[in-house]
Amino acid sequence: MMRKRVKFLILGVVILVGLPFSWVGAMTIVQLNLLQLTEMAPIIFRGYCTSVDRKIQGGRDVLVVSFKVDEVIKGSVGSTVTFNQLAPPDKDLREIGLGSAFEGMPTYSVGEECVVFLSEESSLGLAAPIGLGQGRFCVREDGSGQKFIANDINNAGLFRDLSNSPVLKAKTLSSQQSSMVHKAPQQIRYGDFVPLVKQLMP
Amino acid sequence: MAQKKVLWLGIIMMVWVSSPVWAFGPNAVTSGGSIVRWSGTVTVHVETDLDVRGKDVTSFVSDALTTWTTASGTSLSASEGSLGVAVDTSNVCTYLYDASACPSGPTSDGTNPIVFDEDGSIIAQFFGTPNQYAVLGFAGIVSYSSTTGTVVKGEGVFNAACLTGIESAGCGSLSFGDDDLSAIVTHELGHFFGVNHVQLNVSEASSSSIASRSVVPTMYSFFTPGTGAFIKTLNVDDQVAIAFLYPSGSFLSSKVKVTGTIYDTDGVTEFQCANVIARNSDSTLSRSDAVAFVSGMQSPAASFDGDYELYVEPGQTYSIEVEDIEASFTGSSGIIPCNGASGNPTAPTFDSQTHAQTVSGSGGETVSGMNFTLTSTSDNVGGDTATADTDGDGVANGSDNCPTTANADQADDDSDGTGDACDDTDDSSSSGCQLSLLPQGADPHYIFQKNPIQKMTWSEYWVYLKSSILQWVQ
Numbered sequence: 001m002m003r004k005r006v007k008f009l010i011l012g013v014v015i016l017v018g019l020p021f022s023w024v025g026a027m028t029i030v031q032l033n034l035l036q037l038t039e040m041a042p043i044i045f046r047g048y049c050t051s052v053d054r055k056i057q058g059g060r061d062v063l064v065v066s067f068k069v070d071e072v073i074k075g076s077v078g079s080t081v082t083f084n085q086l087a088p089p090d091k092d093l094r095e096i097g098l099g100s101a102f103e104g105m106p107t108y109s110v111g112e113e114c115v116v117f118l119s120e121e122s123s124l125g126l127a128a129p130i131g132l133g134q135g136r137f138c139v140r141e142d143g144s145g146q147k148f149i150a151n152d153i154n155n156a157g158l159f160r161d162l163s164n165s166p167v168l169k170a171k172t173l174s175s176q177q178s179s180m181v182h183k184a185p186q187q188i189r190y191g192d193f194v195p196l197v198k199q200l201m202p
Numbered sequence: 203m204a205q206k207k208v209l210w211l212g213i214i215m216m217v218w219v220s221s222p223v224w225a226f227g228p229n230a231v232t233s234g235g236s237i238v239r240w241s242g243t244v245t246v247h248v249e250t251d252l253d254v255r256g257k258d259v260t261s262f263v264s265d266a267l268t269t270w271t272t273a274s275g276t277s278l279s280a281s282e283g284s285l286g287v288a289v290d291t292s293n294v295c296t297y298l299y300d301a302s303a304c305p306s307g308p309t310s311d312g313t314n315p316i317v318f319d320e321d322g323s324i325i326a327q328f329f330g331t332p333n334q335y336a337v338l339g340f341a342g343i344v345s346y347s348s349t350t351g352t353v354v355k356g357e358g359v360f361n362a363a364c365l366t367g368i369e370s371a372g373c374g375s376l377s378f379g380d381d382d383l384s385a386i387v388t389h390e391l392g393h394f395f396g397v398n399h400v401q402l403n404v405s406e407a408s409s410s411s412i413a414s415r416s417v418v419p420t421m422y423s424f425f426t427p428g429t430g431a432f433i434k435t436l437n438v439d440d441q442v443a444i445a446f447l448y449p450s451g452s453f454l455s456s457k458v459k460v461t462g463t464i465y466d467t468d469g470v471t472e473f474q475c476a477n478v479i480a481r482n483s484d485s486t487l488s489r490s491d492a493v494a495f496v497s498g499m500q501s502p503a504a505s506f507d508g509d510y511e512l513y514v515e516p517g518q519t520y521s522i523e524v525e526d527i528e529a530s531f532t533g534s535s536g537i538i539p540c541n542g543a544s545g546n547p548t549a550p551t552f553d554s555q556t557h558a559q560t561v562s563g564s565g566g567e568t569v570s571g572m573n574f575t576l577t578s579t580s581d582n583v584g585g586d587t588a589t590a591d592t593d594g595d596g597v598a599n600g601s602d603n604c605p606t607t608a609n610a611d612q613a614d615d616d617s618d619g620t621g622d623a624c625d626d627t628d629d630s631s632s633s634g635c636q637l638s639l640l641p642q643g644a645d646p647h648y649i650f651q652k653n654p655i656q657k658m659t660w661s662e663y664w665v666y667l668k669s670s671i672l673q674w675v676q
Contacts, residue, residue: 026393027340028386030376031424040332059295061302086302086328102302102328102340119330123291127330132337154529156424186529 027104031157032131035167038200041117041130043075046194050080052108054087058124061087065108067116073197075118083118083127106136106152114138115149115194139190147190159184171199235502236351238343239396239447243279244356246394247313251288254320255368259383262360263316266388266434270395273436275445275453278395289317291327298357299344303328309345314356314394321370322363334363335376341390356394360387381430385420388434392421397443399423401477401527402494417489439493442513457513458563462572464497464508464524469575472508474498475540475549476524476576480512483519483560491515496527496540516565524574526551552576 038044047067054063066082088105106129108114117135121127129135133152140148151158162168162181173181177196180188231237246267252260267280289297297315299307319325322334329337341358364373365383378386400421406414407422415429419437436444445453460480464473474497482491495510514520527540527549540549553576563569 026342026390028338028390028425030336030338030427032336036375040335042332056305059306061305089301102300105302119333122327122330124327126328128333130333130336132329132333134336 027102029104029131029134031153031160032134033160033162034158034197035162035165035200037117037130037135038074038197039202041074041135042120043077043081043118044073044115044197045069045075045077045081045118046071046073046115047081047113049108049110049112049114052110057084060124060126062126063087063105063108067114071194073115073194074201081116081118083121084125085128086126102132104133104152106133108136112138115197137193148187149190149193150186150188155186155188158188167200173199231500231502232346232348232351233502234349235500236349237396237447237500238346238351238353240278240353240356243281244353244395245281245283245314246316246356246358247283247285248316249285249287249289249318251290251320252318254318254362254365257362257365257368259318259360259362262380262384262387263391265384266391269388269434269436270391270444273441273444275441275450275456276448277450278444278448285313285315285317289315289324290320291323294324294359298359299355308355310354312355316357317359319359319361319363322361324359325361325363332372334361335370335373337361338364338378338386339390341394343394343396353396358387358390358394360390378427379430381434382425382427383430385425385430385433388436389420389425392440392444395444396447397421397440398496398499400439400443400494401496401525402439402479402492403489404528406489417492438491442493446513453513455566456516457565458516458561459568460512460514460520460522460561460563460572461568461570462510462522462574464510465573465575466508467576472498472506473550473576474501474506474508475527476508476510476552476574477527478510478512478574479523479525480514480520480561481523482515483521487518491518514561516563516567519560519562521560522572522574524576 032040045067047069049065050068051066052063054061056062057064062084063086064082064084066080069077069079069081086102086105088102088107115137117130119127119130135151137149137151140150142148159181162184168181173196176192177199180192180196246263248260248263252258264282267282270276271278271280285297287293287297294317295304295307297308297313298304298317299309317324319334319339322337325337326332326334339358339360341360342356343353344355344357346353360383362368362383363370364377366377366379369377398421400419400423402419402422403417406416407418407424409415412429412432415426415432417437418429418433419439420433420435421440421443422433425433442457462478464476464478465471466473476497477494478497479492479494481488484491491514493512493514495512497508497510498506500509501507512522529551561569561572
């Protein structure tokens with residue numbers, strides 16, 4: 001129902017101006033390493049996505065995302081977290097020639113287990129993972145049942161410059177963590193990720 | 203004095219190097235197959251408040267416009283006008299449109315607004331703090347005719363919160379310089395004019411050597427602060443891309459057009475989203491004279507083909523390479539229509555290949571039928587990927603300071619980003635100022651960090667700086 005209302009609202013704009021239009025957008029975002037993500041994020045938690053609703057809120061197209069929190073890694077949050085994030089372009093809207101500048105906004109699936117590095121809520125009541133899709137890591141399984149975790153850019157740059165960081169040198173990393181930092185793998189085992197984030201905490 | 207400058211330059215470069223950025227690419231074809239582009243002279247309407255904490259940023263836009271309109275082979279024409287108003291958080295949606303953030307904004311009001319978000323507050327209200335230090339801007343085409351593809355409205359927002367020298371508190375190591383902002387504005391205005399991302403020379407783009415970026419196109423998907431002086435200048439591929447959209451009368455007659463189709467392993471099914479590169483066969487030009495095209499890039503949404511076309515110089519010989527799109531070029535950083543976002547398929551993977559034949563021709567000539575059928579075996583080296591480990595030393599190319607020379611220890615005595623094992627200009631033992639003189643364990647990435655990610659107070663930093671200089675003097 002909400003999705004239909006979004007479409008009607010924007011279709012209304014199209015009819016109003018009498019012109020088919022679409023967004024052909026672009027955005028520049030800093031690629032953040034894991035230390036930067038950990039330091040910048042006011043809130044980091046691990047949990048399961050319990051609901052994703054798309055609706056018009058304050059005249060904007062937003063996702064209302066809720067997580068059941070299993071572990072608070074940074075910040076102060078309760079057993080559930082709900083935040084409003086600008087929605088990525090709706091596929092159906094694109095098919096009729098509509099879109100959004102914010103093509104890379106993170107998406108969520110109910111039941112998915114994720115580690116989220118979340119921003120503060122803005123004056124408009126909006127929030128987003130730090131670095132947008134970079135700050136939302138979700139669990140994937142390979143064919144053998146091994147769990148891996150990845151963000152929206154397949155962990156690109158996540159370990160950049162970490163091996164020489166004095167912050168890490170001051171930490172006591174396990175040999176496995178140290179190897180991970182030096183080898184900068186794109187595939188990160190889920191079980192290794194949260195302990196490493198905790199090690200990087202300020 | 204000169205040595206001190208070198209010390210400062212070295213420190214600053216390492217600070218900048220720490221934060222690559224990336225951008226989104228446009229979907230440049232209408233559902234009917236028309237290429238989305240402007241018609242006639244494009245006027246951008248710059249907001250009136252171009253004073254960013256005392257720094258006039260007017261030139262960033264005008265320089266970028268000049269860069270694109272003077273590219274070789276293009277007829278693109280653009281002029282600069284005024285929006286007549288200062289834009290901030292209170293009125294941004296009065297002038298800008300976005301389906302998510304400003305769905306009630308104008309789509310055909312005759313303006314193409316360019317806005318400088320002085321302190322990142324516009325970004326912060328859309329994405330929450332501290333994302334204003336990570337999201338550096340957005341630009342693109344707001345509306346176009348779905349039948350002809352002719353653009354009606356475009357816009358751009360550039361975030362100057364972390365511009366070095368006038369950066370906001372909280373930017374920390376995410377500050378960037380004037381050349382970097384120029385590169386960002388140039389890149390984003392490339393999207394504004396309808397140019398897509400390109401994957402070309404990934405090895406150089408991923409290298410820790412700043413100088414290697416001279417062969418990385420402006421429209422490459424990722425950008426490393428500190429490399430702006432190179433990236434703001436168009437490469438051959440950028441020039442061909444803008445000329446392809448807005449060709450001058452002599453463009454086609456001055457180039458050799460190379461066309462072909464990529465087929466899947468059955469030899470019949472056309473294969474979309476393969477990255478096809480024409481690279482000059484002369485080893486001295488092979489990295490700088492190269493152009494790329496994603497197969498099927500011009501096919502309308504929801505349809506697929508494996509066609510490509512490339513434009514190269516007459517009188518030169520080129521090899522044709524086919525490679526898959528990098529795994530990290532997905533979603534927001536991807537090359538549309540292969541980024542796996544918003545209904546686009548994820549780019550398929552396959553083994554890189556180099557065509558057995560080479561291509562050459564004369565101006566105005568079309569060399570057609572340069573077809574490929576993909577195989578399932580690694581029949582050519584390719585290896586132009588950041589994730590590959592060409593030298594087998596256990597460090598991926600993207601992180602390796604010597605990608606083609608095995609050096610598992612990554613030793614880099616002169617801290618110039620090029621490992622000792624492959625550094626012909628290793629000057630760590632010379633008498634000049636070297637970063638190796640920094641205090642043991644100091645990490646320049648954190649020198650300038652301030653709240654909320656404080657790592658070193660200014661008094662601590664001053665002591666640190668003095669100790670650095672003293673060591674250098676000794």
